[in-house]
Amino acid sequence: MDQPKIIVAVRKRPLSKKESKEGQKDIVEVQGNTVIVREPRMKVDLTKFIEEFNFNFDAAFDQQYTNEDLYQQLVKPMVQAAITGTKITCFAYGQTGSGKTYTMLGDQNVVGIYTLAAYDLFQLITNSIVLSVSFYEIYCSKLFDLLNDRVQLVAREDAKGQVNIAGLSETKVHSVQEFQKTVEMGIKSRVTGQNSVNQDSSRSHAILQINLRQQNKIIGKLSFIDLAGSERGADVVEYHKQTRIDGAEINKSLLALKECIRALDLNKNHTPFRGSKLTQVLKDSFTGNCRTLMIGTISPCHKDAEHSLNTLRYADRVKELKAPQASSSVDQLTRELMLPRQYITNNYLFESPQAVKPVSPPKLFDHDNGDQYEDEVQMKPSRNSDLKNKHDELIQQILDEERALKKAHRDHIDDLIELVNDEMKMLQAVDQPNSDIEEYVDGLDHVLLLKIDKIMRLRKKLQQFKQHLMDEQDLAHQCQTHFYQKPHQN
Numbered sequence: 001m002d003q004p005k006i007i008v009a010v011r012k013r014p015l016s017k018k019e020s021k022e023g024q025k026d027i028v029e030v031q032g033n034t035v036i037v038r039e040p041r042m043k044v045d046l047t048k049f050i051e052e053f054n055f056n057f058d059a060a061f062d063q064q065y066t067n068e069d070l071y072q073q074l075v076k077p078m079v080q081a082a083i084t085g086t087k088i089t090c091f092a093y094g095q096t097g098s099g100k101t102y103t104m105l106g107d108q109n110v111v112g113i114y115t116l117a118a119y120d121l122f123q124l125i126t127n128s129i130v131l132s133v134s135f136y137e138i139y140c141s142k143l144f145d146l147l148n149d150r151v152q153l154v155a156r157e158d159a160k161g162q163v164n165i166a167g168l169s170e171t172k173v174h175s176v177q178e179f180q181k182t183v184e185m186g187i188k189s190r191v192t193g194q195n196s197v198n199q200d201s202s203r204s205h206a207i208l209q210i211n212l213r214q215q216n217k218i219i220g221k222l223s224f225i226d227l228a229g230s231e232r233g234a235d236v237v238e239y240h241k242q243t244r245i246d247g248a249e250i251n252k253s254l255l256a257l258k259e260c261i262r263a264l265d266l267n268k269n270h271t272p273f274r275g276s277k278l279t280q281v282l283k284d285s286f287t288g289n290c291r292t293l294m295i296g297t298i299s300p301c302h303k304d305a306e307h308s309l310n311t312l313r314y315a316d317r318v319k320e321l322k323a324p325q326a327s328s329s330v331d332q333l334t335r336e337l338m339l340p341r342q343y344i345t346n347n348y349l350f351e352s353p354q355a356v357k358p359v360s361p362p363k364l365f366d367h368d369n370g371d372q373y374e375d376e377v378q379m380k381p382s383r384n385s386d387l388k389n390k391h392d393e394l395i396q397q398i399l400d401e402e403r404a405l406k407k408a409h410r411d412h413i414d415d416l417i418e419l420v421n422d423e424m425k426m427l428q429a430v431d432q433p434n435s436d437i438e439e440y441v442d443g444l445d446h447v448l449l450l451k452i453d454k455i456m457r458l459r460k461k462l463q464q465f466k467q468h469l470m471d472e473q474d475l476a477h478q479c480q481t482h483f484y485q486k487p488h489q490n
């Protein structure tokens, strides 16, 4: 059976002892492949209510599941495919502290996906296959070799369009123990590289690559990417300029990543690799025979609700772009019925640039390139709850209108098909000997007028919908502007 090209999964971590002690509430529930977030909120009149968000994924794991469970279900089939030449790429995406490293690397008690994959690889490969590891980091568009004293590297595209990282070191490993040692060395180098105010591991993407070679020819490639903390994209409101630049850079790479996965899934000829350093260096992983797994990691805590929702929305966007699978029509339908609140904002901001101009937050610094994920920017409910409520109502209205518009569009297509059938009959009739040309002319005129009428009606609905999308953008902008305003100007 064909495995899907892209799998999007979400993993919820348990509450930590500290969080339980602090009285933090677990607001995330996993039911099958659905993740439910129940966020306690307060209305303008101070009445409390719970807002519920539902997201449906290819797989979802709650705190009961171990790294081994996740590996067996999602990664093992990919590792097996890697042996037969499929390039596999596995991303971990989520807020700092949500469990990306735990999932990928494990901790002192538990091994993660890296090592579990290595175990299987050494079981599966024959003696003639050599396994080697590269480990590097992308920080602020710069590449650093984690297995060679953090030497800075350069990615170059050759005449054939292949991207090579010049000077990237590769360490041959002959056992799981050697593999683990190599990875640990890279992790150490990553951690000790935190020598500036702004740099910590959650601000960079770490890429672990395992190459399988036979007679010096690469026959398999596995890439594991621990992405920068998702909340870092929101650092565009930080005081420190470098931090803001990092935030913009992270947003840019996550946006480009989403676009590349989209192109991959829709089998598009053009994939926007050059959108960021991350996607540029991963170009090879997005072309040809390849499979991608995205694991979104989330915290269960109430205090992290906004970040968790952002992670879920990002994963949802990646998933929403997937071409429908023949076997997943029920999933598709369920998804349509459970559209998350921000669906419109997320999709229309980025997917339909002609219809809606992207909202640009106020310019904060010269290097601001406008590539930020606007929806990753947090709003403070306490300071703009009025605007936010208005915004929420409008989003609801837009969701209803979207359904009505799509229904009208489908009806419109049915009507057009009927009219085309009528036209065909008219043409057949007029081609007969002794046909009535006047009847044909009147009939065609009538059909064309009907078509114009139908198009105008549909267009009116569309214009109204577009207007509401723009209104939504204005409101979102106002919310952001409100947020960006400093409370005290000296």
Ligand SMILES: Nc1ncnc2c1ncn2[C@@H]1O[C@H](COP(=O)(O)OP(=O)(O)OP(=O)(O)O)[C@@H](O)[C@H]1O
Pocket: 012, 013, 014, 016, 063, 094, 095, 096, 097, 098, 099, 100, 101, 102, 103, 107, 201, 202, 228, 229, 297
């Ligand atoms: N599924 C899990 N089960 C048990 N503990 C977990 C799980 N996920 C994460 N943890 C624990 O939560 C803490 C934070 O996890 P982790 O370091 O993996 O986060 P992270 O997303 O990698 O953060 P950063 O981006 O800062 O590196 C760690 O102490 C880790 O052991």
